Amino acid sequence: MNLTLRQLHLFTALARFKSITAVARHFHVTQPTVSMQMKDLAESVGLPLYEVIGKAVYLTPAGLELEDTARAMLAELEAFGQRIDDIKGFRRGKLTVAVVSTAEYFVPRLLGDFCAKYPEVEIALEVLNRNGVIQRLEHNLDDLYIMSKPPANLDVEAKAFMTNSLHVVAPAGHPLTQRKRIKHTELARYPFILRERGSGTRLACDSHFESLGFEPTVRLELGSNEAIKQAVQGGMGLAVLSEHALNAGAATGGLQILNVQSFPIHANWYTVRPNGKRPSPVAADFWRYLNVDLKKGVKL
Template identity: 50%
Template sequence: MRHSTFRQLEVFEAIARLNSFTRAAEELFLTQPTVSMQIKKLTDDIGLPLFEQIGKKIYLTDAGKELYETCQSIFEHFSRFEMIVSDMKGLKSGKLRLAVVTTAKYFTPRLLGMFCQNYPGIDVALKVTNRERVLERLTNNQDDLYILGQVPEGIDAVAEVFLDNPLVVLAAADHPLVNHKNISIDRICDEPFIMREPGSGTRMATERFFSEHNKKLKVRIELGSNEAIKQALVGHLGIAVLSSHTLALDAPMGQLAVLDVEGFPIERHWYFAYPSGKQLSIVAQTFLDYLRQAHHSLEDLSCRHAITGHYPLVINGSGIKSSG
């Protein structure tokens, strides 16, 4: 191992993380033959195979798994050292790796924009995926921080609220219930519902709400994205419960309305999380401090002012406004 280079370890880590020689070469801006040569040299130096190929997939051997954990520790310590040195120089630089659930994409870029204005030396890698995948990444400690719509269960993690996430009932702007006030839960349950896929945090919160009222929803269709659900609403396929954040930027112009339903909005929150015992990098800790101190700016992102006490709401190209 003494003859192994830092570059060889970088190549190995990228392959192990991406499960692909090709994708690792693309990420590192190397040719695939160069990547293969670096791994051959590393394998020869260690004296044990690091990968095994079964069909078209590659897998880490036991030695590979041990080396991957070692690489993660080395890179994390080295990255922390670089950030400590920058901090000593009065600078804030480094890389922040975030993984967020799909609904969080409606406010996270704006949040990061404000943060990066304060710390222009920090680069951000943002992974947007479904809740199941975010929890998997959290379990495997693949990122610095994670943003979810509810506390991760069954995982040893630290979680803290940083933003409201109210859920509202949406329908097409010309739906018969749009002008009704305080619609009963019984009445809303007569409508066909468009739901996110099983495992979605929004779906779990919706089902929990109606279950607590001993009601069962008429689910007409399940869709895997908020955008698809909004298009289905416009197509008069039913009504849906979504986060108010999904309305902030890209709602179809003048085609959606928030219904005034008893018990809504459902009060939920956004959480940041990270594995218990994880030593946060200086950049990650700086971002957390920013979230905690920027409470008032963050509240503007929740659209809470737009959905409380003003029904029905019609979505137009410039945001949310009352139709009354």
């Protein structure tokens, strides 16, 4: 097949943006240019790669196969370029990281520390819910992933690098805030606002509640920590939130951690990547920073 790197870059962007117009805008070229390149690419493959329904682009089975292959090829070329720079004594390139939403409270700071040492490294950070991160992990779209519960059904390498304590919180002035010690069974009298099912925080909560033989009354499920904090402040119920979510944002001022028996839930944050993945030099440095240097208190 007579494929070009330019065609592969355009095609992976098309798979991402699902729009010829968006791809043209992203690469600062005309729409006819993108369409012609995609036409030539399809002719080289010998099968249609996508179809347009309404205004959206949908990949065909052949297109999906090409997307996986193209991403792998471009990632290998990027890693090769980084290894050559490494031999030359340079450290530059691109680092792509996908994290679950709660990790957005601390990951940018860690990336900032890393970039302070490697100012020529370009960072791409994706903040998604757990399902979104796992989808990217399944397609090997990033250098590494950060989540609180690694998927058990995927062949991955996962290492705990930071604690993630989960606390029961109530609005300031709630009757329970005056108590020095609360039995978890007493929480049955109060409704809870929890993260959506499938999130790492919710999985940890459900597992912990089950181990206690306790079933909370769930009034509301929300996909945002900030929304949960606002709802608790509004008196809608209690919540279980990560210490990282509680240590960030102005909304935390109206909340108070409760001293509940069997809490906090002691969990961890994990770095995750596909087993056997060969990291680029930049990705290897960041993995080592999180899993070795950070634990030892080494400053970059």
